[in-house]
Amino acid sequence: MTAPLVQVNDLAKTFDVSAPWLNRVVERKPRQFVHAVDGVSFSIERGKTLALVGESGCGKSTVARLLVGLYTPSRGDVVFEGRPTAAVLASREGRGLRRRMQMIFQDPYASLNPRWKVLDIVGEPLREHGLLNDTAALRQRVGELLQSVGLSAADVEKFPHQFSGGQRQRISIARALATQPEFLVCDEPTSALDVSVQAQVLNIMKDLQRERGLTYLFISHNLAVVHHVADDVGVMYLGRLVEVAPKRELFDRPQHPYTRMLLDAIPDIHMTGRARTPVQGEVPNPLNPPSGCAFHPRCPYANERCSRERPVLLELRGVKVACHAVEEGRI
Template identity: 75%
Template sequence: MSLVSNPALVQASDLAKTFDVSPPWLNRVIERQPRTLLHAVDGVSFEIERGKTLALVGESGCGKSTVARLLVGLYHPTRGDFRFDGQDAHAGFAGAQSQALRRRIQMIFQDPYASLNPRWQVEDIVGEPLREHGMASGKPELRERVGALLESVGLSPLDMAKFPHQFSGGQRQRVSIARALATEPEFLVCDEPTSALDVSVQAQVLNIMKDLQQRRGLTYLFISHNLAVVRHVSDEVGVMYLGRLVELADKRSLFATPRHPYTRMLLDAIPKMHDTGSARTPVQGEVPNPLAPPPGCAFNPRCPHANDRCRTERPALLSIGGIRIACHAVEEGRI
């Protein structure tokens, strides 16, 4: 009897999101301008196994946060499919199962100063999901569960009576994590959850998140532009450029032998602890205007290996040597 492997908990297929950023209709008519479309995410596909972490990295504006919002139902995709535990998640978000699905998928936002209501006490902030989903039958049970959630992220039940302004940035982000854990989710979308924090505090928050993952079997999509953080938390890494995935590999392979020229460029820019005598390689060039991306491979204006094919034909994400990569130069064996 053959064993059938369980499908991944999270399956994104050809996800795309286009925003209409056109000027007002009358301006376009007077100036005879067509509509302006921004392809923020353009055909992204990946899977995340239960209990694992996929990290998405890339420069600002590459579409990472848009992917996050697509996965929690804040945006509806222009194209593509997102399946969660085998079911069509976007149909679920819009249907009768919306509340049950949102209970299983939660998000930790980037800025702990903006994502917490400054007029609410922590008891209300963390307790709100419990009330909304009917997970606490009365005030005593609610307080007990909020206290346990605060303890699980390294805070005290006595902090329930405090307001957000009475906490440091790292403590606020712990409150955000406690709120996200309130509904006992299986999948957490983490949109740069430590980027607003000091380095020493980042490490504390990341260790809490890793510990919670091990204890609760959580699945993470972790979005960051900090490759040191990604190396610490991820199992797989996807590198995004101008709305598309250009490389998707397990963490060890990606950091040891990056294949795509853009991935190499990002890794070369990291200061090395032991190579103090060598010059740090800056990331070359500028990200093209996303409203008018270059034809062919979007990275070709910055790529030292670009040829005529790269300038005219957009590469597909192919499986080459156990990794998925969108690069004509790698496909042709030129690098």
């Protein structure tokens, strides 16, 4: 077994969301903290795709930003090719690591500078990392990158407002590929796009992965998209991983009640008649999460232990799952 390209160990991020000091004194309120990510661990093999799924607010995008160094972890570490990224980013080698790890953001309307031409947008990483400084060579390279994502080399002179949403996201992908990275963090790259355009962008990403041997962390709340692109799937709930499994195993035999609930929410177009568990309740307030297992107020299998003791992610039935009911054989 080769070592994974990316290894995440007990990663956590806490945000201070307290009111200003004077308000707290006058209203006699304590400081408040949100545990956006709380002890997440996973690994991604070279050339593979791990998808993180879960409802809005479960911490997926925070994990993405922690991996590429946009946030500093409160606890734990990210290891890239056997080396902790925090130490590397703080050293002279940080620029080289940033070149090897890039991110595709969620909103193609907000992540591109409207005042810049495509030549400047896609060419910025090349200039920033000192890969190309000659104007003619830069223009040629940007044109090649645009063609690799299905756009025309002549588009270098256009502005973002002259493109559709799907085309803008292709520009974002071209920008991320400019430094020839090995690892791409994709934060819901198709959620702002129409379904037909989603398929085009996803196919481009799969083709690029096949051609260049790219490794992806793919974040999404759309299980149909995840089924199309992922090799392995991690399910997050309120900042923690509750299940990690190979894609086929997770879709065919989901273990955790929350994973089952997510899959039951997908319309049954084949009319299989399979029994479904109705969705119960809502996501709890992250400022005041439930004790024990965070999912227990919504879980049909919860008992007294679930409300008291937080489950640990264990290897059960060939997958990793954090659930007392699965561990005890109650499901």
